[in-house]
Amino acid sequence: MQAAVIPEVNTAWELREIPTPRPGPGEVLIRVRASGICYNDVLISRGIIPFPAFSPAVIGHEPAGEVVEVGAGVTARRTGDRVGVTWIQGTCGRCDYCALGLPVSGQAAFRCAAPAMTGLTVPGGHAEYLVAPADATVLLPDGLDFELAAPVLCAGYTAWCAFSKGAPRPHERVAVLGVGGLGHFALQFSAAAGFETVAITRSPDKHAVARELGADLVVGSGEELLAAGGADVILVTGPSYAAATDSLRGLRLGGRIVLAGIDGLEPFTIPPDLARPFFAQGQQVLGATHDGPGFLEQALRVVASGKVTPKVEVFAKEQVADALDKVAKGEVRFKAVVTY
Numbered sequence: 001m002q003a004a005v006i007p008e009v010n011t012a013w014e015l016r017e018i019p020t021p022r023p024g025p026g027e028v029l030i031r032v033r034a035s036g037i038c039y040n041d042v043l044i045s046r047g048i049i050p051f052p053a054f055s056p057a058v059i060g061h062e063p064a065g066e067v068v069e070v071g072a073g074v075t076a077r078r079t080g081d082r083v084g085v086t087w088i089q090g091t092c093g094r095c096d097y098c099a100l101g102l103p104v105s106g107q108a109a110f111r112c113a114a115p116a117m118t119g120l121t122v123p124g125g126h127a128e129y130l131v132a133p134a135d136a137t138v139l140l141p142d143g144l145d146f147e148l149a150a151p152v153l154c155a156g157y158t159a160w161c162a163f164s165k166g167a168p169r170p171h172e173r174v175a176v177l178g179v180g181g182l183g184h185f186a187l188q189f190s191a192a193a194g195f196e197t198v199a200i201t202r203s204p205d206k207h208a209v210a211r212e213l214g215a216d217l218v219v220g221s222g223e224e225l226l227a228a229g230g231a232d233v234i235l236v237t238g239p240s241y242a243a244a245t246d247s248l249r250g251l252r253l254g255g256r257i258v259l260a261g262i263d264g265l266e267p268f269t270i271p272p273d274l275a276r277p278f279f280a281q282g283q284q285v286l287g288a289t290h291d292g293p294g295f296l297e298q299a300l301r302v303v304a305s306g307k308v309t310p311k312v313e314v315f316a317k318e319q320v321a322d323a324l325d326k327v328a329k330g331e332v333r334f335k336a337v338v339t340y
């Protein structure tokens with residue numbers, strides 16, 4: 001099969017011929033049709049998130065496709081099922097974290113002793129075929145194109161969980177910091193749910209599209225958010241914690257700032273001039289990741305309903321290196337999807 005292989009840290013992805021995997025007991029073989037690129041794939045490529053130990057290094061955790069073969073003992077999936085696979089495929093089942101019996105979620109990446117992670121500990125979805133445990137697949141809603149389903153498997157899932165974690169109440173205002181892959185979902189989820197929604201973007205060329213995505217107001221900084229009346233919930237969907245800190249200036253009394261973006265280089269801080277108001281204002285800092293299959297199911301349903309539609313740039317597999325480059329430069333509007 002053809003797969004996008006990363007020869008080593010910080011090198012361009014190459015389309016190469018590698019052996020097609022076979023499904024073992026409990027597993028399915030998926031013919032990948034569309035595979036999204038997450039900013040985390042850029043971080044993995046650069047070794048900022050640990051580079052995979054397996055070889056050839058094929059990453060990607062937003063694959064959508066069809067089941068073409070089922071392994072022994074699989075009853076919940078059949079040949080022809082349209083499925084997606086997410087970042088965490090499963091947990092070790094033996095550690096203290098697993099003993100808590102929680103749903104499979106992004107927490108497991110940091111708490112389970114040996115989580116199976118697509119494109120990190122086991123081969124990922126930038127390939128024509130992918131093997132995954134049947135239990136780690138999600139059935140895609142009928143009628144949802146693979147190109148639109150793929151970005152939901154990480155970006156949409158994360159944005160939906162961040163929005164849910166922020167738990168806006170009907171009278172509250174939601175701000176989304178960073179209009180990118182996650183952010184363009186978050187804006188749409190918030191607007192579709194009826195909330196007054198603010199986009200915080202450092203890109204002047206995104207003002208018009210942010211409004212198209214549902215923003216009632218577009219600002220460029222925390223200071224501008226404050227001047228515009230602030231927000232009760234700020235969903236941080238970009239990779240800069242300095243920008244997250246800045247946005248705190250516009251967080252209202254009792255507000256929640258939800259960190260969904262990951263800054264691999266700088267810490268999130270509450271600087272001295274904000275710490276004094278922060279402690280007295282009942283504000284909260286929350287983290288968000290994939291919160292469990294039920295949330296993914298909800299996000300997929302909202303997208304399938306047409307209330308939220310990912311904006312994707314589709315690349316042929318031969319263009320995968322260009323696609324990654326464009327994501328790394330922040331030039332994609334708003335999700336890069338590679339077809340295999």
Ligand SMILES: NC(=O)c1ccc[n+]([C@@H]2O[C@H](COP(=O)([O-])OP(=O)(O)OC[C@H]3O[C@@H](n4cnc5c(N)ncnc54)[C@H](OP(=O)(O)O)[C@@H]3O)[C@@H](O)[C@H]2O)c1
Binds near residue numbers: 038039040177262334
């Ligand atoms: N929590 C999780 O489980 C999870 C899952 C997936 C991804 N992530 C993280 O989420 C973040 C976004 O991923 P993505 O795929 O949506 O990336 P993306 O498409 O590149 O979007 C990120 C957006 O953040 C803003 N931004 C970029 N660099 C910035 C900087 N230096 N300062 C301020 N703003 C900046 C930009 O928006 P504007 O142009 O509008 O400012 C950009 O479009 C990454 O940190 C990624 O690692 C987390």
Ligand SMILES: [Zn+2]
Binds near residue numbers: 039040087155
């Ligand atoms: Zn991701």
Ligand SMILES: [Zn+2]
Binds near residue numbers: 098111
């Ligand atoms: Zn475990």
